[in-house]
Amino acid sequence: MAVVLGIETSCDETGVGIVSDGRLLGAALASSMEEHARFGGVVPEIAARAHLESLVPCVRAAFQQAGIGPSEIDAVAVTSGPGLATALQTGLAAAKAYALAWDRPLYGVHHLAGHVAADTLENGPLPSRSVALIVSGGHTSLLLLGDLARDPVVHLGDTRDDAAGEAFDKVARLLGLAYPGGPAVAEAARDGDPGAVVFPRAMLGAGYDFSFSGLKSAVARHVERAGSTLAVPDVAASFQEAVADVLTRKAVEACLAHGVDTLVIVGGVAANRRLRDLAAERCRTAGLTLRIPPPSLCTDNGAMIAAVGDLLVASGAPPSSRHLAADPSAPLNRAHL
Numbered sequence: 001m002a003v004v005l006g007i008e009t010s011c012d013e014t015g016v017g018i019v020s021d022g023r024l025l026g027a028a029l030a031s032s033m034e035e036h037a038r039f040g041g042v043v044p045e046i047a048a049r050a051h052l053e054s055l056v057p058c059v060r061a062a063f064q065q066a067g068i069g070p071s072e073i074d075a076v077a078v079t080s081g082p083g084l085a086t087a088l089q090t091g092l093a094a095a096k097a098y099a100l101a102w103d104r105p106l107y108g109v110h111h112l113a114g115h116v117a118a119d120t121l122e123n124g125p126l127p128s129r130s131v132a133l134i135v136s137g138g139h140t141s142l143l144l145l146g147d148l149a150r151d152p153v154v155h156l157g158d159t160r161d162d163a164a165g166e167a168f169d170k171v172a173r174l175l176g177l178a179y180p181g182g183p184a185v186a187e188a189a190r191d192g193d194p195g196a197v198v199f200p201r202a203m204l205g206a207g208y209d210f211s212f213s214g215l216k217s218a219v220a221r222h223v224e225r226a227g228s229t230l231a232v233p234d235v236a237a238s239f240q241e242a243v244a245d246v247l248t249r250k251a252v253e254a255c256l257a258h259g260v261d262t263l264v265i266v267g268g269v270a271a272n273r274r275l276r277d278l279a280a281e282r283c284r285t286a287g288l289t290l291r292i293p294p295p296s297l298c299t300d301n302g303a304m305i306a307a308v309g310d311l312l313v314a315s316g317a318p319p320s321s322r323h324l325a326a327d328p329s330a331p332l333n334r335a336h337l
């Protein structure tokens, strides 16, 4: 069985993972999130410098956890897109250097395919057909999947404007909550009434595309109108309910319409408790199998990239060129770049 080292640096998390035959052997993660907090969003140059500082220590830590050394690595996988250009380049340069120094093949991996593959580390191989809902900081997509390593990815729907995670981050700002917004909104929502404010459910019954900017504007208008009477927990809970409602409704509809019995929900927003619970409830009712990775594998990490590399090696995919370049806006058509 091949042992694959994976490197992820597309945003503000430096992730390294070592995977063999669908099993996670070791992983390490460093984050520059706190350095960006005062800017309210990720600053690319700060993220790139942090990757440079964290990469080698993370690789060493992953090796230590796995109890193996570089000579046991058979292939190197790396996120080559999409993401922040300077951040991607740092990880790509490191991956190329390791591949060259160890004389091992290099596999460029699509970051979002990594989010999907994260689930296989917890729940085993994906069935031959599945629907994936990717809900992250930069993307919201409903996908029809076959063999992740071999088949093209079919987009059933995508967001027309803000991503779900982006909506959480922007609403957190409107409510005066901390960055990153997802966990902060979820925390505030715990004491709130999800039925307190009826926020719009955009594009229900209109295919599988999403739109969250109208919801964000509705929250902004509500905050402005409420003034000093603003009940943050109620607004947070009502907003979270609107997002979870639309996401799960469309995902379940997509499975039923395409005769697929398995729904996989991945990406940072998949860490959201309410989304997980509502998805479980609706999948149970519809007779669907729901797969969601544990929260630690929902947000960016290196194990998910190693997981894609592991699938590519197992499927006999040819390595990427040593001239592989970072592609900040790589479309998700295949896992292999």
Ligand SMILES: Nc1ncnc2c1ncn2[C@@H]1O[C@H](COP(=O)(O)OP(=O)(O)OP(=O)(O)O)[C@@H](O)[C@H]1O
Residues within 6 Å of the ligand: 010, 011, 082, 083, 111, 135, 136, 137, 138, 139, 164, 165, 166, 168, 169, 180, 181, 182, 183, 186, 267, 268, 269, 270, 271, 272, 273, 298, 299, 300
């Ligand atoms: N518990 C939660 N509830 C809701 N949203 C959450 C939660 N935890 C994290 N998020 C959101 O997930 C996003 C981060 O997820 P992820 O790391 O997958 O995104 P990203 O890597 O920045 O984006 P992309 O994968 O699209 O490039 C942020 O927008 C964050 O607010």
Ligand SMILES: [Mg+2]
Residues within 6 Å of the ligand: 111, 115, 136, 137, 268, 299, 300
């Ligand atoms: Mg991500």
